[in-house]
Amino acid sequence: MHETDDLGSLAGDLRALASAPAELLVRGTVVDEQYAIERVIGSGAMGVVYLATDLRLERNVAIKLARERSPIALARASREAVSLARLSHPNVVVVHQVGALDGRVYVAMEYVAGATARAWCETRSAREILTLYAAVGDGLAAAHAAGLVHRDFKPDNVLVGDDGRGRVADFGLATSESVTPDVAGTPAYMAPEQLRGEELDARADQFAFCAALLEALGPRRFSRHVEIALRRGMAPTREARWPALPPLLAELRRDPTRPRKVVALGAAPVLAAVAVFTATRGGPPPTVDRCAGGPPRMAAQWSRAEADKVHAAIAPAGSPAWVTAVADAAVLATDGWTARWSAGYRDVCEAGWTSALHDRGMECLARDEHTLRATLESLAEPGGDPAKLDGLVGRLPRPEACADPLYLAAEVPPPTEPVLARRVAETQDELARAMVLAAACKLERADELLRTIEARPAGEYAPLVAQIQFHRAWISRWRDDNEHALPLLEDTYYKARTVGDRTLAADAAAEATLALIDLSRDADAEPWGRLAEVEIATLTDPQTRSRILRALSVLATTRGDPARGLDLADRALEFNRPLADLHGLEATLQERAQAYDGLGKSELALADLDEAAAVLTRAYGEHPEIALIEDQRSLLLLKLGRIPAAVAAARHGLAVAEVTSGGDAAMVNHAVGGLGVALSHAREYPEALAMIDRSLAMTSKLEGAHSYNVASDLNNRCDLLARMDREAEAADNCTEAIAIWTDVTGKDRAEIASAELNLAQARIDLRQFPAAIIASERALAIAGKQPDGPGAPLALIARATARLGLGKRSEGRGDLEKAIALLDASPASNPAWVAGARLQLANVELHEGHVVAGRTLATAARDAFEAIGDERLDAAQKLIAQLEATR
Amino acid sequence: MSDATTAEDRAELERAVRAACDTEAWQDAVTLAIRGYGPELLGYLNALLRDPAEADDVFATTCENLWAGLPRFAWQSTFRTWAYTVTRNACVSFVRGSRKRRSVPLSSAPIAALAAGLRTQTATFLRSETKDKLAEIRAALDPDDQTLLILRIDRQLAWREIAHVFEPESATPATPTMLDGRAAALRKRFERLKADLRERLGR
Incomplete structure (x- = not known):
């Protein structure tokens, strides 16, 4: 008889786990x-x-x-x-x-050394993707001409060599056109007739080609005529598609900014003369380029001398390496932005729009140019905070938006009266400057500038009033004065809606959402979040959309809906990735990590934090934000039980904070506190206590003795002291933390539940069981409202322990059984907790004479403790021995 | 290609390899053996290491070790069992070595597994929950436990043969009594593993 015969209900799963299919060929064959x-x-x-x-x-x-x-x-x-x-x-x-x-x-x-089109396209622009697919389409069309249908065209079947040439591969399913095939292929790219298993012709490949290309372009901006061409290629009936690939490919290659062979008759002799001239000289035809004005305008703003000045202002000689890296990055980013602006200029100039739209495109570019000027001025001022200056270039508006008619249409048109129009344009330039000043943390000067703007006559123009008000609110948010910002933002929203400024309305709703979250008024933030979500649906600018989606993700995760937070962060990332804004990307990754963490997917959260840190490390080497990321990484590693790694992350975080803080005590202090917590889990008690005490002293000094973070430190200290068997002091610290938190944040907060739990544990260790029951019930009352979290089962375990301590065996059993059921169902569970509860329950069973049940529980606990190297292994083994003896 | 897929194929192959060894035609013996058993050994390494490049590297080491060890192989088990012993030892020393060398890539392995799990979760129409759970469990299995599952269930080796495979490296050959003891211990371990998997699968 073989093992597989008596595997019972497990047979299928065990066979799947044991499956190790032999390879077809081995090396050297x-x-x-x-x-x-x-x-x-x-x-x-x-x-x-x-x-x-x-x-x-x-x-x-x-x-x-x-x-x-x-x-x-x-x-x-x-x-x-x-x-x-x-x-x-x-x-x-x-x-x-x-x-x-x-x-x-x-x-x-x-053999093609390179990547599949799927991987290749991830980092490419719409233009590069179109060029690749048009060439690949030529290959596919040639196969069609030879009588072949591919039948499984998809991005994974297109190989892009290191030479950049795309090749169609894997005609594995391909068959001669006359043969009726069975259904095979990849559903996502299959034409309807293929899904129905009907006879296929080249137009099924056309469908797959268009589906693949549309997917590759994703959220990138591309010309409307391309979309129309692809939609036709994906028509549900093949008769409605393009008759063959070549005309579709020609349409994809057409550049709509260049008129189609419309040469004015009067120009013909000139062209002929040029041709003669060319023929005799053999050089390129000297044409007049009307649209070459972009680069000289940028050169006037951004010369090498200007670049050197900016670099020297951010990173004077002798600066630390990371500050020099910030300066390098700022120069590089500005190089890139000015080139994009010049390209945008050409796009607007050559677009062949109506003159009104053309003018608005040019005004938009002029406004961006002005923002660049203001940004460069801020950067070139000596003595700025490198960490704050770093994001400035990333915050520059996207010049591509000026060449997008949809974006321009979403803006409020300028007033028709010419004098007012000029004043409004000037005021908008000034507003952009105020925004840059605020972002560079020069809040006083930003304020002053706003006051001057408000005093001007153009300040009464309604669309402008809304914009000015938004900027004022924005500056208040930079000052952390959310109470002041909130009514301004709410009012801005309604004003923006009234004048039809959708972008501003979306921004105002999103900022109001964030202000309410910062004020811990999560419930009030909800309706504003929904408004922001509705508003962005009509926007096309990826920068705005990613920013607002990120804000909404913060809201969802904070409100206890990490699944939605994850979805929103994913959507934000889609917009972030193609943008040049490194800090936007890194912030969204951090946000997605929070959402993953909330879903109990700590490893994925960790991966996002790693990527966020890598993004910064690649650009700067060291950066203050890395210290904050390391702090979060350390916490996640603790959750995963990877204690040495958690300590290492916290130590690295502190080292980075000390190097990059530039005297920002709060930042260093944050890292000190994080290291204290990690060390206490690593049982490095003396050093842990020193760190937590250092943090406590500094937090009290910075924020006052009655602040949120002081309560955090006290709660951490309580946990540590309990581990050090100093339970009485621990209980005092927890009690104090609870009092402060209740006062500062109100009741019913998860952090209070955690402190109550720590308190219950300390009371149990002190054998003060009735007090322990009270604390655990308070924790239960709060945590019970979050059914998926670990708070409720842990509180039940604490109450069970206290009840058992008082000899209330059946009540204790009830709590334990409920806790185990909850932990088994919770995504945020931990094997050590479950095993601990089983061990306690096994003990109850022993006392009640249920030897078999007790042994099953104790064995499960023993195996779990053994697997994770928990110190309670001995206790489990002793209990098993006792149970054996009883039998 | 003549991989040994049936019991008759295997018996035939064992005879051929032994005949080559008897005439000290070591190269012929190893070539025959690797052609016959290579695919299943490489399949085993792929399942265990879950990284084709690493599996290839360890497979290369295995082939060298088989070649070098063949003259000393005393035919106390079948060649196939001995080949699994050599493969497992190569794998164990590879994992040990790589764990010392680079802790970071190894710790990122479960992340990759989780990411794969997530991708499959999005394609819900393709995968059931249990399959995802299986992938998770497989990723968390101890290599020895997985070896036990593969050899016993998939490769259907006898307990004594498995005891051979789990023989410590460089130990003096085990007596039949020792082998029986070890087989019994492995059997117990297998039962514990089944109970554990049953619990993890919620059966």
């Missing part, structure tokens, strides 16, 4: 005396792809070997080989040979 197998480079449902060396021709080839032995597949592959041999195109992977190996089909083909 020589196929058909020609191809020496090197290694596996990919595998799919149909077969495995190997890298191999062609021994005759001394080149690398890819060998695709089918999994199944099938004479039909062999016959089909032979047909395919003949067809593909007829086809030689730079955008189709070359097939060298098709053969049979032990009844399986293999195809030896050109």
Whole structure:
């Protein structure tokens, strides 16, 4: 008899866990005396792809070997080989040979070192993606001309070599057009007729091609005519699609900014003269470029001398390495931005818009140019805080938006009266300057500037009033004066709606949401969050959308809905990734980490924090924000039980904070507190206590003895002292923390529940069971409102322990059973807690004479303790021995 | 390609390898053996290491060790069992070595597994919850436990053969009594593993 016979209900799962399918080929195998197998480079449902060396021709080839032995597949592959041999195109992977190996089909083909189109497109612009796909489309069209249908075209079947050339690969499903196929392919890219299993022609590939391209373009901005062309290619009936690929590809290649062969008659002789001139001189035709005005305008703002000045102001000689990196990054980012502005200038100039739209595009560019000027002035001023200056260039508006008619249409049109229009434009420039000053933390000067603006006559123009008010609120938010900002933001929202400024309305709603969160008024933030979400639906600017989606994600996660927070952060990231704004990306990653953490997916949270830190490290080496990220990483690592790593992260965080804080005591203090907590888990008690005391003293000094963070420190100290067997002091610290938190944040907060739990534990250790029951019930009352969190079961375990201490066995049993059920269902559970509860319950069973039940529980606890290396292993083993003896 | 997939194939292969060894044609013996058993050994390494490049590296080491150790192999077990012993030892020393060398990539392995789990979760129409749970469990399995599962359930080795595979490296050959004792211990471990998996799967 074999083990598999008596596996019972587990049989299927155990077989799946034990499955280790033999590989088809191993390294060194020589196929058909020609191809020496090197290694596996990919595998799919149909077969495995190997890298191999062609021994005759001394080149690398890819060998695709089918999994199944099938004479039909062999016959089909032979047909395919003949067809593909007829086809030689730079955008189709070359097939060298098709053969049979032990009844399986293999195809030896050109090895393309590079990436799939899916991976390649992730970091590319819309223009690059269009160019790639148009070329790949040529390859596909050539295959169609040879009578082949690919039938499984998708981004993973397009290989992009290191030379940047795209090639269609994997005609694995391809068949001669006349053959009716069975349904095969990848559903996401399949034409409706393919899903229905009908006979296919080249138009099914056209559908897949368009679906893949549309997916690759994703949230990027691209021309409307491209979208229309792709929608036609994806029409549900093939008759409505393009008759063949070539006209679709021509449409994709058409540049709408260049008129289609519309040469005015009067220009013809000039062109002819140019042609003659060219023919005799042999050089390029000297044409007049009306749209070359961008680069000189940028050169006037941003010369090498200006760049050197900015660099020297941010990072004077002798600055720390990270400050120099900030200066390098600012210069580099400005280089990039000015080039984008020049490109935007050309786009607007060549767009062939109506003159009104053209003028608005140019005004938009002029406003951006002004913001650049204000930003450079702020950067070039010596003595700024590098950490604050760092984000300034990233905050510059996207010049691409000025070339986007949809974006321009969402703006409020300027007044028609010319004098007022000029004043409004000037005032908007001044507002941009105030915003830059505020972002550079020069709040006094920003305030002063706003007051001057308000005093001007143009200040009465309604759309401008709303904008000025928003800026005032924004500056208050920078000052952390949310009480003042809130009514201004609410009013701005209604004003912006009245004048039809959708972008401003969305921004105001989002800032109001964030202000309310900062004021701990999460419930009031909800309706504002929903308004912001509605408003952004009509916006096209990715920068605005990502910023607001991030704010909404913060709200959802704070409100206890991390799943929604995750969804919103994911959407924000989609917009963030293609943007040049490094801090936006890093902030969204941190936010998504919070959402993952709330969902109990600590490893994913950790991965996001790692990426956020990596983004900063790549750009700067060291950066103050890294200290904050390390603090969060350390907490997550503690949750995962990876204590040494948590301590290392906290130590690194403190080191970075000390180097980069520039005297910001609060930042260093934050890191000190974090290290204290990590050390207390690592049982480095003396050093932990020293850190927590240092943090407590500094927090009291910075924020006053009756502040939120002092309560945090006291709660951490309580936890530590309990671990050090100094329970009486611990209880005092917890009691104080609870009092402060209740006062500062109000009742019913998760942090109060955690302090009550710590207090209950200390009371239990002091054998003050009735007091422990009271504390655990207070924790339960708060945590019970969050059914998925670990608070409620932990509170139940604490109450059970106290009740058992008083000899109330059946009540204790009830609590433990409920706690285990909750922990089993909770995503935020921890094996040590479950095992602890089982051990306690086993003890109850022993006393009640239920030996079998007790042993099952104790064994499960023992195994869990053994697996995680918990010190309670001995206790579990002793209990098992006792239970054995009883039997 | 002549991988040994049936019991008859295997018996035939064992005879051929032994005949080559008897004439001290070591190279022929190893070539035959690797051609026959290579695919399943590499499959085992792929399942255990979950990284084709690493599996390839360890497989290369395994082949060298088989080659070097063959003259001393005394045929106290089948060649297949001995090949699994050599493979497992190569794998254990690889994991030990790499853990010492680079703790970071190893600790990121569960992250990758989780990320894979998440991707499959999004394609809910393709995967059931249990399958995700299985992937999680597989990622968390101790390598020895997984070896036990693979050899016993998938490869259907006898307990004595498995005891051979788990023989400590460089130990003097075990007596039959010792082997039986070790087989009994492994059997117990297997039962515990099943109970543990049953609990984790909520059965």
